Amino acid sequence: MKLDIDFVRAQFSQLNDEPGFVFASNAGGSYVCNQVNNLMEHYNRHTRVQPYSRFASSHEAGEAMDRAKQLWSEALNIDLSELTIGPSTSINTYVMAQAIGAGWKAGDEIIVTNQDHEANSGVWRRKAEEKGITIRQWTVDPETGLLDIVQLQTLLNEKTRWVFFTHCSNIVGTANPVAEITRLVKANSSAKVFVDAVAYAPHHISDLKALGVDGYAFSLYKVFGPHQSLLYVNREVTGDLASQAHYFNAGNPGYDYNPAGPQHAQVAACAGVIDYFNLLHTHHFGDSSTDTAGKMNDLHGLIQAHENQLGAPILDFLSNHADVQLIGKTNTRDNDRAPTIAFKPLRQSSESLVHSLQDKGIGTENGNFYAHRLITDLGIDPVDGVVRLSLVHYNQQADVDRILTELDRALN
Ligand SMILES: Cc1ncc(COP(=O)(O)O)c(C=O)c1O
Structure with missing residues (x-):
């Protein structure tokens, strides 16, 4: 079974606000589901x-x-x-x-x-x-x-x-x-x-x-x-x-x-x-007597598979690019890699790369994200910091395609 991405996206009205905009800064704060609003x-x-x-x-x-x-x-x-x-x-x-x-x-x-x-x-x-x-x-x-x-x-x-x-x-x-x-x-x-x-x-x-x-x-x-x-x-x-x-x-x-x-x-x-997660569970698994914690577990499998698919091509692209220092693991094979992907461009500042991406409608950011000690100990300037692309389960393949196109353009 695959995550029904259209069903997911229908629960987040902000996704309709800016057609063509790819929100890739979720680790800073996600969109709010309609149930919460x-x-x-x-x-x-x-x-x-x-x-x-x-x-x-x-x-x-x-x-x-x-x-x-x-x-x-x-x-x-x-x-x-x-x-x-x-x-x-x-x-x-x-x-x-x-x-x-x-x-x-x-x-x-x-x-x-x-x-x-x-x-x-x-x-x-x-x-x-x-x-x-x-x-x-x-x-x-x-x-x-x-x-x-x-x-x-x-x-x-x-x-x-x-x-x-x-x-x-x-x-x-x-x-x-x-x-x-x-x-x-x-x-x-x-x-x-x-x-x-x-x-x-x-x-x-x-x-x-x-x-x-x-x-x-x-x-x-x-x-x-x-x-x-x-x-x-x-x-x-x-x-x-x-x-x-x-x-x-x-x-x-x-x-x-x-x-x-x-x-x-x-x-x-x-x-x-939780109302949203319960709805997502019912949509995919039907009526179920599983308790709420068990439902979170069921959803994890679906969401993780989807998120792995989103993250893998970006990790592939970045780990093979000569002008980039990718932070962390290069793959999602062990199912322990969230699509929170940080990297340091080697031939331009993180800020200039982020501005290029933002100008093309990719919502991403650079900095130390308050992991100041980590960024410093990785030998990276904590002010310019890293570029961070962070996706969640409502992101879709089309977002990844756009990110890859614009990354390729901005890095070259
Ligand atoms: C990993 C991590 N821990 C803690 C915090 C702090 O959370 P809050 O903004 O709710 O204080 C953040 C916020 O970005 C975070 O990313």
Whole structure:
């Protein structure tokens, strides 16, 4: 079975806005599915009041928010009490650094990477420095940008408290084997694991209990939804963490790690992403008694095959071009390569290449994408940075053909 791309594209009205424009900057923020826009509009038109009171509009508002939280906890296979919906992943990790770091004591160690977006790096490093504990860096191969699990093993010991890494780099595009890494961490230490999935979730919504992680976060504005971030904190670790809520809300699920308070309309609209995925599942698999997490898994196979097909010719073209340094793996054969493709043009600046592409209707960007440490350690100027083409499942073969034509022209 193949992904019905016409059906997919019909769910994203923004795709009709600019005929001929190829949106290849999805890793910065995706288009929003119609289901989310409808929920947002309904909330703002009809239930724009303080939720959770007894009058009709308020009651409906609270129910819409609860529905979103329920659907997402089912999709991630977690308990409702383990889910926090906050304004962004950067603020969620910032808050978690206060919650987790409060318990760090001299002699403790943490492991961070230089592959991560700064949102899953700087906050932990800063807190560790403040607490005077040791920071160990799991370092990428400076040629490929890839992390090697063997190196991680040498960094783990009985003093390691937490290991922070990314499910998928927003530059390198390769998914790290989270379940395997988590097993390794647990076998060699008593450390907990926190994963940034911002660059992975647009390609697959994972079963978090199967991954075995203790913390996990991603941004829904890159997963066809509103500008919110989902944060999972395993209830088995919450006892060790310092609540960041108002004192009278401490211990109240959803509040402990969200001092910003819930953004009502956006939270309610988060349900639209799952409504969209459920519709996509029914369209391809018919009526099914599979639970929501299982449906995400079914969709993964379809979406991954489609995305691999989109990414392969671009990777082929770039890896064989003499004037280009491709970052990361050159193929999608192992099914672990998202179509998030970054490269450095060798005979012109990234900016000039991006301008040429943009002038021809290819929506792409250059820079360090806040993976400043990675870009610097790959020996690339972090201001000009890399060119990044990032596709998702609503991109189509015609987009790839246009990208290849315009890349060829712009590089020559
Ligand atoms: C891999 C990765 N992690 C974290 C973030 C930060 O997410 P947010 O914008 O929700 O703070 C981003 C944003 O680009 C990202 O790409």
